[in-house]
Amino acid sequence: MPQDVLLDTYDAIVVGSGATGGWAAKRLSEAGLKVALVEAGRAVTPSEFTEHMPAYKLKYRNHSPEVLRTRPIQRQCYACMEYNYEWFVNDLENPYSTPADRPFTWQRLRVLGGRSLVWGRQSYRLSDVDFKAASRDGYDVDWPFAYKDLAPFYDIVERYVGISGAAENNEMLPDGQFLPPMKMTCGEITLRDSVKKKFGRTVTMGRTAILTQPHNGRAACHACGPCERGCRTFSYFSSPFTTVKDALATGNCTLITDAIVSHVDMEPGSNKARGVTFVNRTTKETKQVRAKAVILCAQAMESSRILLNSSTTEYANGLANSSGMLGHYLMDHAVGGGASGTFEDLKTLPNANPPHRPNGIYLVRFRNTPATGKHPHFIRGYGMQGGSTPEFDMGAQGIGAEYKKAVKLGTYGVSLGAFGESLAKFDNFCEIDPNLKDAWGIPALRISMAHGKNEADMMRDAGGTAAEMLEAAGAKNIRVTTGVEMPGMAIHEVGTARMGADPKKSVLNPYCQSHDISNLVVADGSGFVSSACQNPTLTMMAICVRASDHLIERFKRNEV
């Protein structure tokens, strides 16, 4: 690295090194552009992975008071543990506010790779039923492109990342470039066959960014289980050991860590961005880095926060916000509807030893499809994730030797939980809280979001259909949940800088380029027009590659 990397002028700055930022850096630097990849956190090395460490080696066995004290919000994420909580932001240093009656849980990582280190890895394509949903049901607007426009970029991403899964030829969930699927348990096969036979619905093996065979220099999964604590064989996709590594290998990409971007800098007297200002995480010094183009991949609300904090005389309400839409149309999948039970006829015993398959099953959306027609109570739909495995029964009755035996006999559990579409609404938004700053003096967000009647009706329906399907498959002891959890719980937040063809009604054009400022691109989940019901990361990556390739073409034509 040169003595002072900040004196260079780069072709492009990429802000954020997660699932999308890694792709932008890889794509642009492999095309020969000079890239500065700016990450708010520190670098991560495999030596700090803890996936093979048994829980009894944790002092508090995952109930550390330090997690409780410094991560009261982050710990609501299942992946934030005594093992790895330092990867998650310290809530004391990274505050945000919400209206009292509109709680939102915001899960963030600030380390190289961001949430790609701990993500759930479920990877599903959206279909034209999603991209053109407004044309079907009249709610809101269609995406500014169709499935066929994004399909080649899904192909690129899947071929590189390695997605294991099974083709189903289902119009709601397009097939992709799959590695062999993982295997189902007996309980899952029972459920899959019953659901297909009695309801005509499709249960497929979870499509996941985990390798089932060696792929692009990475080893197949060794089934130890807890991917969110790292993977020393790099068998699940995380950006530091794939896209970012490739970007750095080109020699065209400079990585700047511990650099918390506060705002985008504009070239005085022009309508062009000239770089970003950041605060050094450890020294708190403020510095600038310059480039011909700025690409924000900081996470949906973080990217919007940067733009809202970049106001100028010309853009008094936030940079690139002539539409007034910046920060609005925040979405996060509705979760909470589902059911669980037990298969009493299945006698397989639980076992504490691996293999632990880090994946579950997926029930493809069946509400409001072209085949099933219009549902009377809600629009759009939900998919379900779940699984069926034998589990130890710590709740067994009795004491003594009999209790010890009952624990080991266990129960064969089965569960399904819905992820429902979160309708895009102007009134779900984030803005700058004028009275709140983070530990680096950067104005923090006020997030105001609530799920509505459509999401509530959808989760109530999901509880009922899940229970019905479990019962039909022969499950007993069925328990149903029908509520909607607080927004943020799905950790699928998207929107706040929506794409669109009309500059008056959207922030970004169909290539994630700002309508207002031609050399500013936002290529993370911010641009989503609707949330659909599929886990969003695969689509974010495909959109980012499409946006990056478009920017590369503009560089080639000297348009930047």
Added chain:
Amino acid sequence: MRLLSQEATQPALASSPLFNRRDLIRAALFASASAALGPAFSFGQAVDSGLTAAARGEDGAAFLKDPNWKLAFLNDQQNETLIALGEVIIPATDSPGAKDALVNRYLDLLVSAQPTEFQQQFVDALSFMDSASQDQFAKDFRALSLEDQISLLTPWAYARKPSHWGGEHPDKAEPAQEHFERLKALIAAAYYGSEIGQKELGWGESSDHDLYNDCGTSATPAKPIHITPHKLTHK
């Protein structure tokens, strides 16, 4: 990045509605403590190592076997009651029991770090064991014969249908039942979360396995054990 200064000025969180002044003071104390941890960290990491104890490879269970181990929260009587109760609920059989697994030592630490309400419930439940024992046998629980201990606990241990999901029961439990179930759940979590308990469940040292077999073939996976004491208290 070049680090010009290592002044660990604690962040200003002044106006956050989420955090009060006590949090700020605690945060400041923690910052200086981690900066003083010394040679395990490089200079650049000293402000905020960014590494958990687990990521540094520390064995957090070492305190359990420390020859100078001392109680952190319980008094001696409560500790002895807990040891006795643990050994009745999860005795040594052909495998070691709760006493060998040092269930009392882990629970003493766990409870020491919990909110006051949790601590009070735990202590009340232990006291209840003695008062019930005094009522029936005119002795504290730890002084009873094993036979009498079993006789005291049995009505509570089989009172209601077992719950496999979420700890919910159809009927509201009696206070005696609640005290017993609270302690049983924590003792079970502490036992099965220990190295001895994990081995009782079949856990071995190896982490490398072929990927997961299909239904009808040999191996079937189990989910990692994950027990949350907080939830067990809110029935």
